[in-house]
Amino acid sequence: MRVAIIGAGWYGCHIARFLKSLGYSVTIFDRREDIMTEASGFNQNRLHQGFHYARDYETRMQSRDGFNRFLERYGHLTVDVSPNLYAVAADQSLIDYRTYKAIMASSGIEFTEVPPSACALNLTNISGVMDTAERAIDVDLARSFFRTELQDDLVLGTSIRQSDLQYRRHGVLLHGDCYDFLIDASWSKFLPLKSSVFFEPTVLFYYEFSLPPFALTLVDGPLASMYPTGQPGLYTLSSVTHTPLGQFATATEAEHRLNSVSREELDDIRFRMEE
Ligand SMILES: Cc1cc2nc3c(=O)[nH]c(=O)nc-3n(C[C@H](O)[C@H](O)[C@H](O)COP(=O)(O)OP(=O)(O)OC[C@H]3O[C@@H](n4cnc5c(N)ncnc54)[C@H](O)[C@@H]3O)c2cc1C
Incomplete structure (x- = not known):
């Protein structure tokens, strides 16, 4: 199975690594010359436990449990x-x-x-x-880790437009290559979200x-x-x-x-x- 992923921020990189571990062949496209250079590279990098969310029980629980799961997988990328x-x-x-x-x-x-x-x-x-x-989260460590893990799978400096895609009965054709699945991890900059959001x-x-x-x-x-x-x-x-x-x-x-x-x-x- 071949999977194309658009966007090499945290979501794209994590999904790619996870799919690779399951045996999928992945290709990740990013419009920038490096990975994690948009929101994933410039944020507060706080690994939340829930203290931000006094007003929302569900988000507190997600943060508390997500903190432990993140540490299991990527603890070495945190300080x-x-x-x-x-x-x-x-x-x-x-x-x-x-x-x-x-x-x-x-x-x-x-x-x-x-x-x-x-x-x-x-x-x-x-x-x-x-x-x-x-x-x-130490973003420099994270970049270097994912660059190594995904080195053969990254196509950087390549902005994907909708006109680059040809939809087939089973999958998509992108830049002449056939993929079984396409995952949009561009934070909705590539395909518009169906739900109502603002930016x-x-x-x-x-x-x-x-x-x-x-x-x-x-x-x-x-x-x-x-x-x-x-x-x-x-x-x-x-x-x-x-x-x-x-x-x-x-x-x-x-x-x-x-x-x-x-x-x-x-x-x-x-x-x-x-x-
Ligand atoms: C100010 C600020 C502070 C934050 N602080 C925290 C925090 O402390 N803790 C926390 O957990 N979260 C925080 N966040 C949220 C966090 O940054 C995001 O949830 C996360 O980085 C989103 O990752 P992503 O991979 O979805 O998006 P991005 O990192 O934006 O990745 C999307 C990628 O898609 C690429 N792309 C877009 N369009 C195309 C295209 N057409 N073709 C090819 N590539 C394309 C972009 O170049 C980019 O690399 C913060 C966010 C902000 C803005």
């Missing part, structure tokens, strides 16, 4: 983040610390309560802080610090968060309020918005995030 703190503000928070703590304790996710001074940043106006075992282009800010390592997330509300990358001293800053640049009906519109962000606009977003 320890210590301390990894979740803090609740004394005011302007959507949740109080006692409620947040009760939700996490009843979800079977382990944490330790710590004083605000556990964070290298000078935290004030905080009603409670917990230290968690969430980890970070959010995002900005993430990178900071260099010479402070002792830490991760800090403020719950619950804008979820402002500083998170370490795999590279020592390099952190990302994000917030649910300021990271998205808007909501768009199509990936093309979202990409256009992303490519037209000005320096002044970035400075303004950064200022509001840091506030």
